[in-house]
Amino acid sequence: MLARLTGLLLLICAALAPLSPALAQEAAAEPAAAEAPPAGYAELADILEDEASRQALIDTLRQLAAPAGEGVAEGDPAALEAAAKAEAASLSPEPSLARRVAALTKGFAEGAVDQATAVWRGLADMADGDGRDFFSGMATWAGELAIVVGVTLVLFFVLRRLVAAVYGRADRWVLASPEGGRRWVRRTLAIAGAALLDVGVVLLAWVAGYLLALTVLGDQGRMNTAQSLFLNAFLIIEIVKTGLRGLFAGRFAGLRILPLGDEDAAYWNTWLARMVGFIGYGMLTAVPIVNAQVSLAAGRATAVLIMVLAFVYALMVILQNRRRVRDSLTARADRSGSGFVRAVLRLLARSWHIFAIGYFAALAFVTVVRPGDALPFMAASTLQSLLAVAGGFIVSALLERLITLGIRVPEDTRRNLPNLEKRLNAYVPTGLRVVRIVVLVGVLALIADAWDLWDLAAWAESERGSGLIGAFFDVALIIVLSVAVWIAVASWVEHRLSPETGTGEPGAREKTLLSIFRNAFSIVLITMTAMIVLSEIGIDIGPLIAGAGVLGLAIGFGSQKLVQDIITGVFIQLENAMNAGDVVTAGGITGTVEKLTIRSIGVRDLAGSYHIIPFSSVDMVTNFMRDFAYHVGEYGIAYRENIDDAIEHLKAAFEELRADPANGALILDDLEVHGVTALADSSVNIRVRIKTAPGSQWALGRAYNRLVKKHFDAAGIEIPFPHMTLYFGQDKDGSAPPVPLPAPLLPKAAE
Numbered sequence: 001m002l003a004r005l006t007g008l009l010l011l012i013c014a015a016l017a018p019l020s021p022a023l024a025q026e027a028a029a030e031p032a033a034a035e036a037p038p039a040g041y042a043e044l045a046d047i048l049e050d051e052a053s054r055q056a057l058i059d060t061l062r063q064l065a066a067p068a069g070e071g072v073a074e075g076d077p078a079a080l081e082a083a084a085k086a087e088a089a090s091l092s093p094e095p096s097l098a099r100r101v102a103a104l105t106k107g108f109a110e111g112a113v114d115q116a117t118a119v120w121r122g123l124a125d126m127a128d129g130d131g132r133d134f135f136s137g138m139a140t141w142a143g144e145l146a147i148v149v150g151v152t153l154v155l156f157f158v159l160r161r162l163v164a165a166v167y168g169r170a171d172r173w174v175l176a177s178p179e180g181g182r183r184w185v186r187r188t189l190a191i192a193g194a195a196l197l198d199v200g201v202v203l204l205a206w207v208a209g210y211l212l213a214l215t216v217l218g219d220q221g222r223m224n225t226a227q228s229l230f231l232n233a234f235l236i237i238e239i240v241k242t243g244l245r246g247l248f249a250g251r252f253a254g255l256r257i258l259p260l261g262d263e264d265a266a267y268w269n270t271w272l273a274r275m276v277g278f279i280g281y282g283m284l285t286a287v288p289i290v291n292a293q294v295s296l297a298a299g300r301a302t303a304v305l306i307m308v309l310a311f312v313y314a315l316m317v318i319l320q321n322r323r324r325v326r327d328s329l330t331a332r333a334d335r336s337g338s339g340f341v342r343a344v345l346r347l348l349a350r351s352w353h354i355f356a357i358g359y360f361a362a363l364a365f366v367t368v369v370r371p372g373d374a375l376p377f378m379a380a381s382t383l384q385s386l387l388a389v390a391g392g393f394i395v396s397a398l399l400e401r402l403i404t405l406g407i408r409v410p411e412d413t414r415r416n417l418p419n420l421e422k423r424l425n426a427y428v429p430t431g432l433r434v435v436r437i438v439v440l441v442g443v444l445a446l447i448a449d450a451w452d453l454w455d456l457a458a459w460a461e462s463e464r465g466s467g468l469i470g471a472f473f474d475v476a477l478i479i480v481l482s483v484a485v486w487i488a489v490a491s492w493v494e495h496r497l498s499p500e501t502g503t504g505e506p507g508a509r510e511k512t513l514l515s516i517f518r519n520a521f522s523i524v525l526i527t528m529t530a531m532i533v534l535s536e537i538g539i540d541i542g543p544l545i546a547g548a549g550v551l552g553l554a555i556g557f558g559s560q561k562l563v564q565d566i567i568t569g570v571f572i573q574l575e576n577a578m579n580a581g582d583v584v585t586a587g588g589i590t591g592t593v594e595k596l597t598i599r600s601i602g603v604r605d606l607a608g609s610y611h612i613i614p615f616s617s618v619d620m621v622t623n624f625m626r627d628f629a630y631h632v633g634e635y636g637i638a639y640r641e642n643i644d645d646a647i648e649h650l651k652a653a654f655e656e657l658r659a660d661p662a663n664g665a666l667i668l669d670d671l672e673v674h675g676v677t678a679l680a681d682s683s684v685n686i687r688v689r690i691k692t693a694p695g696s697q698w699a700l701g702r703a704y705n706r707l708v709k710k711h712f713d714a715a716g717i718e719i720p721f722p723h724m725t726l727y728f729g730q731d732k733d734g735s736a737p738p739v740p741l742p743a744p745l746l747p748k749a750a751e
Contacts, residue, residue: 144217148227152209152234159201167194167252174254187254194255195246202238206231226289233284236379240280241273248272264328271317275310282306283367307364314360322353341397362451377452384450392443399436403429417494420487427483474536482529486522493518515580516573516598565599568615577621583695585622587613625694628668631701633690635708636683638718643684647673649715650688653707657690663703666696683720 170190177183209231213223249256250266258265283303291299326349333345348355363378407424414421449456459465493514535541578584578601582593586601589611595602601618603611637646654671658664669691678685692700712719 144213144224145226145230147217148209148213149230151212152205152231155208156201156205156234156238159204163197163201166197167255170194171252171254191246191255191257194249194252195242198242198245199239202235202242205238206235209234225292226285229285229288230281233281236284237277237280240276240379244269244272244276259332275314278313279306279310279363303367307367311360311364315357318353318356318360325352326350341400344393381450381452385447388443388446388450392439395439396436399432399439403432417491419494420491423487423490427487431480431483471536471538475533478529478532478536482525486525489521489525490518513573516596520598564616565614568618569596569598569600572615572618572621578623582623582625584624586620587611587617589613590622624697627694629692629694629697631690631692631697631704632687633701633704633708634677634685634687636680636685636720637712638682638720639684641684641717643676643686645715646686646712646717649711649717650686650708653704653711654688654690656707656711657700657704660703663700666693666700668692682722 170193174183174186174190177186209227210223213227213231217223217227246255247257248260248265248269250262250269253262253265256265260268283306287299287303287306290302329345329349329352333342333349336342336345359382366378407421407428409417409421409424445454445456448454460469496514531541572578573596578586578593578596580593580596583591584593584603586603589603589605591603591605591609591611593601594604594610599615601613601615603613605611635646635650637643650673651671658667667690672689672691674687674689676684677687690697690700690704709719
């Protein structure tokens with residue numbers, strides 16, 4: 001019984017050897033057991049039917065699966081010694097890096113040798129009796145398989161010829177539409193309809209093949225495995241080719257998704273369809289038949305041969321078309337109006353052949369390493385990668401379109417909020433660029449997950465991954481809300497400051513306070529947002545707040561002047577001492593206030609110089625723009641002139657000034673005549689005063705002075721000015737010396 005169980009266990013190990021490198025090594029170590037006759041399966045069935053034998057088999061399997069030392073007979077010293085060595089090895093410290101590298105290299109080399117041995121054994125089997133059995137067995141159902149293959153393919157091509165006219169009509173319908181949105185709508189509908197029709201043709205041919213195999217050939221209601229393998233392969237491969245025809249559509253430009261010429265589209269469609277058919281029918285039909293009729297090693301040899309041939313063929317085609325595709329992509333990138341699309345196309349132009357060679361190399365490698373599920377794995381990985389790249393490209397193109405177009409606001413909104421459009425076009429495109437980067441990272445993550453380089457789902461479900469994703473979305477939401485609040489507050493301030501809002505021009509004090517409020521609010525908002533973001537990403541802001549308090553105290557002691565500036569500025573604003581646009585004298589400087597902050601004032605003087613005056617330097621503020629102003633003028637007349645007449649002419653000049661529409665609107669009251677204010681050395685001074693709108697006193701004063709001079713000249717009233725008497729001296733005898741005059745000054749008579 002024990003010998004029978006041992007033989008059956010070796011038989012099971014030999015049957016499982018091609019599925020695992022470790023079991024393959026055991027099978028190589030026991031060649032006699034690996035070549036057990038098929039009658040062992042019947043013996044295994046007999047053992048499983050007998051309860052005592054089945055229990056003995058279970059006990060044996062458990063002893064083999066138990067750790068070293070367990071289940072060893074007490075009287076077996078060799079077994080006990082082996083168990084002790086195994087236990088000591090398990091308790092030994094972790095090997096060094098050099099030993100681990102050596103073990104890894106050894107395992108890789110042994111695995112390569114095992115794979116080569118399995119391939120060679122499979123080829124030998126095909127040349128020996130197993131191969132002859134395979135070919136003899138294949139002859140029994142080759143005719144039926146040929147009938148199924150022929151009928152399915154012929155029906156498929158006939159149906160495609162029949163629907164070709166529909167494709168041509170759809171192509172002409174698309175090309176007849178004008179360029180623009182209407183053509184895109186027609187093209188989308190036509191491509192979708194052609195794809196559905198193409199899939200329908202494939203399904204009809206597939207169903208016809210199944211009906212033929214089930215009802216006509218062989219036993220009624222039963223079909224050969226090879227026929228089922230071919231039909232399933234036909235369905236999968238032709239649906240994949242349907243996708244290729246939608247991308248390239250060699251004969252119908254209107255139904256083509258990719259922007260290629262007719263010649264290029266036909267070339268790549270033919271090459272890829274040929275590659276898909278060769279790999280698909282080989283891996284989905286030929287390899288399973290060899291596995292079933294010969295051996296798993298022979299099937300693996302067939303799979304390796306198919307993938308090596310496919311890789312060599314793909315490498316030749318890629319290298320032959322490297323320059324051609326590069327030039328085509330570069331030309332298309334130069335014609336593109338989108339910066340993102342242009343950058344992507346130029347990157348593909350430089351490295352497309354690397355991606356293509358890497359893909360086919362990965363396909364061949366996976367076929368050798370994972371022969372059982374190589375094709376399904378590559379198909380699923382390729383599909384997920386293509387969907388990720390296509391989705392990412394579409395989203396990125398839409399984002400690029402939005403970034404390029406910008407944001408436009410209605411004319412009324414632009415008039416009331418003049419900076420809203422500019423502010424939106426500053427923040428929104430930046431946010432869209434960040435979203436585009438996130439999309440790129442997501443596409444790379446999906447591609448890595450598709451090729452088993454990274455388990456995206458497990459990472460997302462882990463504590464670290466879920467925490468990082470949650471923190472990212474929280475931070476993004478906080479930043480978006482902060483930007484939205486800032487835009488709303490800044491727009492509200494602009495709305496209040498705009499004269500187009502219906503409330504008229506805001507006052508100077510309101511302008512000043514709203515401007516200061518906007519600046520202070522921005523500082524507070526940025527600080528709070530930064531604190532909340534730091535808290536969300538896991539940084540403890542408690543020490544930061546405490547440190548900021550200590551730092552603020554230190555700054556308060558070290559910069560008392562700054563604190564004084566801020567406090568003085570607060571009180572000046574509360575007292576409404578000045579506003580932007582006022583003409584003031586502050587800190588010994590007279591000029592127009594252009595800017596007010598919480599610590600300083602910006603003044604531009606008459607000469608155009610700009611002065612920044614800290615509020616701590618402002619002991620007194622003289623504001624020339626409060627409520628009203630006066631033009632105060634003193635006009636001197638000669639002592640011989642009549643004072644009353646002079647006053648009448650001053651009044652006449654004022655009336656003429658008030659009659660002027662531009663100047664009269666700025667005069668707030670009648671002329672005030674203060675009378676004679678001084679009997680000066682050479683003039684009698686008369687003072688008058690004109691009440692004006694604030695800020696208009698200087699312009700009205702200049703205009704009034706012009707009119708006074710005009711009226712005094714017309715009345716012959718002298719305005720005294722300094723006189724100079726030249727004394728040339730005299731001799732002792734009383735005669736005056738001659739006056740030396742140059743020739744140009746001599747009278748004409750003297751000449």
